[in-house]
Amino acid sequence: MAKTKTVFFCTECGSETMRWQGQCPACKEWNTLVEAPASAPARAKKGGGAVASAARTGGGAAPQRLREVQGTESQRWTTGLDEFDFVLGGGIVPGSVVLVGGEPGIGKSTILLQVAARLEAEGRSTLYVSGEESALQVKLRADRLEGAAGEVSILPETELETILLRTAESNPNVLLVDSIQTVYTPELEGAPGNVGQVRECAARLQRFAKQTGTAVFLVGHVTKGGGIAGPKTLEHIVDTVLYFEGAGGLDNRVLRATKNRFGGVDEIGVFRMTAAGLVPVANPSELFLGERAQGTSGSAVVATMEGTRPLLVEIQALAAKASYGAPQRVSTGFDPKRLALLLAVLEKRAGLSFGQLDVFLNVVGGIRLAETAGDAAVAVALASSVYDRSVPTDAVFIGEVGLGGEVRPVGQMERRLAEAARMGFRVAYLSPRARPAKLPAGLRVVEVEDVRTLTDLVFR
Ligand code: TYD
Ligand code: MG
Numbered sequence: 001m002a003k004t005k006t007v008f009f010c011t012e013c014g015s016e017t018m019r020w021q022g023q024c025p026a027c028k029e030w031n032t033l034v035e036a037p038a039s040a041p042a043r044a045k046k047g048g049g050a051v052a053s054a055a056r057t058g059g060g061a062a063p064q065r066l067r068e069v070q071g072t073e074s075q076r077w078t079t080g081l082d083e084f085d086f087v088l089g090g091g092i093v094p095g096s097v098v099l100v101g102g103e104p105g106i107g108k109s110t111i112l113l114q115v116a117a118r119l120e121a122e123g124r125s126t127l128y129v130s131g132e133e134s135a136l137q138v139k140l141r142a143d144r145l146e147g148a149a150g151e152v153s154i155l156p157e158t159e160l161e162t163i164l165l166r167t168a169e170s171n172p173n174v175l176l177v178d179s180i181q182t183v184y185t186p187e188l189e190g191a192p193g194n195v196g197q198v199r200e201c202a203a204r205l206q207r208f209a210k211q212t213g214t215a216v217f218l219v220g221h222v223t224k225g226g227g228i229a230g231p232k233t234l235e236h237i238v239d240t241v242l243y244f245e246g247a248g249g250l251d252n253r254v255l256r257a258t259k260n261r262f263g264g265v266d267e268i269g270v271f272r273m274t275a276a277g278l279v280p281v282a283n284p285s286e287l288f289l290g291e292r293a294q295g296t297s298g299s300a301v302v303a304t305m306e307g308t309r310p311l312l313v314e315i316q317a318l319a320a321k322a323s324y325g326a327p328q329r330v331s332t333g334f335d336p337k338r339l340a341l342l343l344a345v346l347e348k349r350a351g352l353s354f355g356q357l358d359v360f361l362n363v364v365g366g367i368r369l370a371e372t373a374g375d376a377a378v379a380v381a382l383a384s385s386v387y388d389r390s391v392p393t394d395a396v397f398i399g400e401v402g403l404g405g406e407v408r409p410v411g412q413m414e415r416r417l418a419e420a421a422r423m424g425f426r427v428a429y430l431s432p433r434a435r436p437a438k439l440p441a442g443l444r445v446v447e448v449e450d451v452r453t454l455t456d457l458v459f460r
Helices: 040-044 050-057 082-088 108-121 135-144 160-170 195-212 284-289 336-349 372-387 413-422 451-459
Strands: 006-010 033-037 097-102 126-130 153-156 174-178 215-221 240-246 252-260 268-274 277-280 299-306 309-321 329-332 357-363 395-397 427-430 444-447
Touching: 006 195, 033 195, 082 240, 082 252, 082 268, 082 277, 097 108, 097 195, 108 126, 108 135, 108 174, 108 215, 108 277, 126 135, 126 160, 135 153, 153 160, 160 195, 174 195, 195 215, 268 284, 284 309, 299 372, 299 413, 309 372, 309 413, 329 336, 336 357, 336 372, 336 451, 357 372, 372 395, 372 451, 413 427, 427 451
Parallel strands: 097 215, 097 240, 126 153, 126 174, 174 215, 299 395, 329 357, 395 427, 427 444
Antiparallel strands: 006 033, 240 252, 252 268, 268 277, 299 309, 309 357
16 A cells, blocks of 8 residues: 555645645645645545445435425524524534634533533433543533533543444434544544644544534634644534634633524624533623723723624723834724724824824723724724713714715614613714614614714714
8 A cells, every 4th residue: 555645734724735835825824734644535535536436336325306305494403502502593403513612711611511411401412522521520510510411421532433433322412522632533643633633533523413413513722823723724624613702801701603504604692601600691782881981081882793683892992192102003802904094084084183192992891893883983982082081971883984084884773773772872873874764762863974073073
C-alpha cells in the first residue's frame, strides 16, 4: 500500500490545500496551515472509485421522487428549555448535527447536560459521551443542576469506533459528544484535536446521524491559535452552529445561531449562569438595561434586532480631553470604522468637534451591535458626552446615519417600537419615513431628518 497521503488544513477555516503556504488561500490567515493525513474516504477512492464499487455491490441510495420522501418538518423534539429550543428554530431536528462552540468554562457542558436531562424527562433517550470528564465528575455536576439528570446515560470514551458502536447498541434519540476535540479514530494518524482527526470524526458522526436519525450535539472549544482545530473547521460539516458567549463578564450567557439549516441565523437565546445551572432569561431587554445609570451623560438606548427578536441595548460614550499625542478612538461591541465615520459626520454636519478628544464607545452587556440601526443612538451618546448633558431616560433612538448627516429608516420598525413601549420607553426618535402606520400605546415619535435636528431636539 502506498504511503499515507497528507494534505494541509487551515486551523481557522478548515479549508484544504495540497501544499504548505504561509497564508491560508481561503481565509487569508497567516501560519494556520497544518499537515494532516487526507481523510479516509479520499483514500478509499483510490481503490477503483466510489462509483465503481457501488456499481459492483449494488449498494448505496437509489433515486426517489421528492413526494415519496417520508417525514415532515414538524417532527422536532423540544427540550422545554425555551431559549434553547428557540435558537434551534423550534426544537431538535432528528438526524441533525449541531455544533455548540464556545470558550472553555463558558457553560457548554452544563447546557448540554441540562438539555439531556430535559430530553429524558420528555421521554427521549440520550447518550452523553464525555471525553473530558469522568462519569463521576459529570454526575457531581448533574447533582447540582435543577431537574434530575439521573436517567441520562453516560459514556466516558474518546475512540470514535467505540462511540459509534455503543451508540448503535443503545440507539438513543440524541447523542451528545463532549468534546469533538477529544475524539479520535486510530484509522488516521495524528493526535486527537488535530484538524484531520476532528474533521474526520465529525464527518463520520454526521453520516451516522443521517443514517440512523439520531440527533447529534458536538461540543467544540474555541481556541485562539495553537494546535487544536477550532469549531470553524467544522462549520460546513454540521447542520447547525451555535456559539455560546459570555456577555459583559457577568453571569449572562448568549447562545447564538450562526448557521442553521433548520431555522433562522442570528437568533439569540439569553441565559444566566446560576448555582443550579443555566436559567433562560425570558426578558433579555430587561437584563441588558438593568444596570443603566440614571441621569449621567453619554448614554443612549437603541432598539436593535437580534435575528427576529428586538432587543433594547444601551450605548455608552465617553469623550474626554486627550492628554497627549493623537486622540484615541476605542470601541467595544461597535465597528471602529463606523465609529470613525459617525465622528466625522457629527463634526461636519452637527458642529461637534472631536479633534482634541479621546473617544470611548461601549455597547453594554457584551452585545455586538452589527446593524446600522444603532447609528442614531451612538451619535446621541457621543453628543451627550461632549455637551455633558444627559439623555432623557425614556427616549430610544432608531436609525442609520448617512454621510450627509441624514437619519435613515431601518427595517422591522414595528417590532422595535413594540419592544421599546413594552420596556416603558415613551418617545422614539426616527426618520420621518420610518414612522409606522400604527404606534404602540404610550409611545410617541419624534421625527428627525438629520443628526443636527436630532441633537438639537434632544439637548435643546
Ligand atoms: P462548563 O459547562 O464546564 O463549561 P465548558 O463545558 O464550556 O467548558 O461550565 C463551567 C463553569 O460554569 C464553571 O466555572 C462553573 C460554572 N457553573 C456554575 O456556575 N453553575 C453550575 O451549576 C455549573 C454546573 C457550572
Ligand atoms: Mg466542558
